[in-house]
Amino acid sequence: MLGLMQDRPLALPHVFHRAEQYFGHKRLITATATGETTTTLAEWAVRVRRLATVLDTLGVSADGRVGTFCWNTARHLELYVAAPCTGRVLHTLNIRLFPEQLVYIAGHAEDEVVFVDRSLIPLLEPLADKLATVRHYIVIDDGADVPIPEGWLDYEELLAAADPFDGTFVIEDENTAAAMCYTSGTTGNPKGVVYSHRSTVLHSLISLVADGAALSERDVVLPVVPMFHANAWGLPYGCLLAGTDIVFPGPNMTPQGIVGLLERHRVTVTGGVPTIWMGMLPLLREHDLSALRVVLCGGSAVPRSLSEAYREAIGIPMLHAWGMTETSPIATMSTPRSHHDALTEDERADIRARQGQAVPLVDIRLVDPDSGETQPWDDVATGEIQAAGPWIAKEYYRGEGGGAQFTEDGWLRTGDVGTGDRYGFVRLVDRTKDLIKSGGEWIGSVELENEIMAHPKVAEAAVIAIPSEKWVERPLACVVVKPGETVTGEEIIEFLTPRVAKWWLPDAVEFIDEVPKTSVGKFSKKTLREKFGGYQVAGPTSHEPA
Numbered sequence: 214m215l216g217l218m219q220d221r222p223l224a225l226p227h228v229f230h231r232a233e234q235y236f237g238h239k240r241l242i243t244a245t246a247t248g249e250t251t252t253t254l255a256e257w258a259v260r261v262r263r264l265a266t267v268l269d270t271l272g273v274s275a276d277g278r279v280g281t282f283c284w285n286t287a288r289h290l291e292l293y294v295a296a297p298c299t300g301r302v303l304h305t306l307n308i309r310l311f312p313e314q315l316v317y318i319a320g321h322a323e324d325e326v327v328f329v330d331r332s333l334i335p336l337l338e339p340l341a342d343k344l345a346t347v348r349h350y351i352v353i354d355d356g357a358d359v360p361i362p363e364g365w366l367d368y369e370e371l372l373a374a375a376d377p378f379d380g381t382f383v384i385e386d387e388n389t390a391a392a393m394c395y396t397s398g399t400t401g402n403p404k405g406v407v408y409s410h411r412s413t414v415l416h417s418l419i420s421l422v423a424d425g426a427a428l429s430e431r432d433v434v435l436p437v438v439p440m441f442h443a444n445a446w447g448l449p450y451g452c453l454l455a456g457t458d459i460v461f462p463g464p465n466m467t468p469q470g471i472v473g474l475l476e477r478h479r480v481t482v483t484g485g486v487p488t489i490w491m492g493m494l495p496l497l498r499e500h501d502l503s504a505l506r507v508v509l510c511g512g513s514a515v516p517r518s519l520s521e522a523y524r525e526a527i528g529i530p531m532l533h534a535w536g537m538t539e540t541s542p543i544a545t546m547s548t549p550r551s552h553h554d555a556l557t558e559d560e561r562a563d564i565r566a567r568q569g570q571a572v573p574l575v576d577i578r579l580v581d582p583d584s585g586e587t588q589p590w591d592d593v594a595t596g597e598i599q600a601a602g603p604w605i606a607k608e609y610y611r612g613e614g615g616g617a618q619f620t621e622d623g624w625l626r627t628g629d630v631g632t633g634d635r636y637g638f639v640r641l642v643d644r645t646k647d648l649i650k651s652g653g654e655w656i657g658s659v660e661l662e663n664e665i666m667a668h669p670k671v672a673e674a675a676v677i678a679i680p681s682e683k684w685v686e687r688p689l690a691c692v693v694v695k696p697g698e699t700v701t702g703e704e705i706i707e708f709l710t711p712r713v714a715k716w717w718l719p720d721a722v723e724f725i726d727e728v729p730k731t732s733v734g735k736f737s738k739k740t741l742r743e744k745f746g747g748y749q750v751a752g753p754t755s756h757e758p759a
């Protein structure tokens with residue numbers, strides 16, 4: 214027997230029309246090179262309707278890929294909605310990628326047009342003759358003093374000349390592609406993840422659940438996480454569904470710029486990678502951030518010490534989330550639950566440092582990479598985290614990667630290794646390719662890094678494997694000291710000794726000026742491994758496996 218409920222597509226037109234109808238009075242604020250602009254959602258919605266017409270005028274095909282090369286701005290949000298609501302596919306290009314990666318990605322996705330912020334023209338223009346599929350470049354003037362190349366079109370002129378689309382947007386099949394995003398390619402070529410309308414709408418609801426960011430109409434949200442990375446964790450669409458005000462940081466991603474916006478606009482919810490929040494830490498006490506209730510953090514492990522430093526300075530710890538481009542990206546979140554009530558604040562900090570419990574509609578399992586067996590949730594056994602759910606990728610665009618990342622029974626192999634307690638609170642130990650195999654036993658580099666970063670004089674730490682004749686691999690700690698501080702390798706080892714197993718202690722500590730980062734602000738261990746390839750430990754070490 215079948216259910217007798219309406220079969221209405223879960224599609225982004227609903228998100229747009231809801232925002233337009235109910236939340237026209239809400240504000241979109243964008244920081245620009247010269248100040249700030251404010252529009253209402255009602256004005257924004259008319260612009261979305263005009264943009265829909267512009268896409269037709271430009272001759273973008275029915276499911277053409279619409280590239281964006283933009284900061285987080287209200288105009289980028291226009292593209293976020295107009296492209297998918299007219300059946301096109303939004304393709305957010307990561308402005309921090311290497312030129313050859315951008316050329317590869319735009320060609321692979323066959324982008325037909327690219328909308329570019331004026332300040333970013335210098336990054337895109339040199340590639341234009343290699344972007345064979347792109348027919349038009351449309352410049353969004355963000356006030357930057359940058360010349361506009363001949364033949365590139367002006368966004369405002371196109372919009373002004375276009376009649377607003379005056380009907381209701383319709384996407385009949387909810388499985389139609391809405392947006393695509395390429396993995397940042399820390400391993401191999403970037404691979405295209407293609408989000409559907411259905412997956413995007415369902416995932417957007419996660420930012421509204423109470424055990425997550427709990428977005429409501431009263432919120433003022435500042436997404437620091439770039440809109441060119443995994444759809445800014447679903448925040449933009451979540452904000453439209455909830456009817457929040459949104460503050461966009463534009464091109465100024467400095468800690469000073471962000472903290473100023475948070476204070477000035479009484480932002481209640483914000484989200485970004487740990488690097489951003491680390492940079493802002495020294496500024497917290499100089500600003501009134503009393504409106505803030507959620508600092509969403511993920512993309513890399515959130516150091517416990519960072520979360521605690523926020524709790525001490527502004528009274529709220531970080532809301533830790535885990536996921537990846539392939540998981541839309543939110544897959545787990547870590548808010549302490551009722552069964553944690555009896556814990557001390559210190560113990561709760563340990564819970565918050567975990568990646569957390571799978572969010573509703575996502576399934577997670579831990580699988581032993583050697584035996585293929587599903588591991589128990591006993592907080593001891595580790596395994597590769599595999600994920601399944603309506604917003605988890607089932608394959609890559611054009612079958613790239615040969616399906617190696619998907620199991621026969623249809624789960625995504627995330628490449629992350631973790632353990633989890635009986636409530637399913639995951640603790641991520643490492644990525645499979647970063648694990649250090651010493652004498653046949655695994656050492657989790659992420660765990661080790663977190664312990665080192667708890668040292669009061671350490672700003673950042675990354676741990677990589679170095680070759681060892683005896684043990685195959687041993688850990689090397691690469692440490693960045695806080696400005697104005699000094700610390701020795703011996704002090705680091707001494708600090709770690711009571712905190713980790715003896716054989717986990719790094720064989721050597723190297724001090725570096727900065728941990729190299731990927732295009733989305735994560736530790737680039739690939740770069741570190743290249744830098745320290747063939748590293749020789751100066752003397753014998755006393756803490757090798759027994």
Ligand code: ADP
Pocket residue numbers: 395396397398399443510511512513514515533534535536537538539568627628629641643644733
């Ligand atoms: P890419 O895989 O292309 O580098 P993603 O942004 O998709 O880019 O990265 C996803 C990966 O980032 C995850 O597989 C995981 O290793 C890491 N990651 C994301 N969130 C967390 C987190 N909260 N804790 C630890 N690692 C995280």
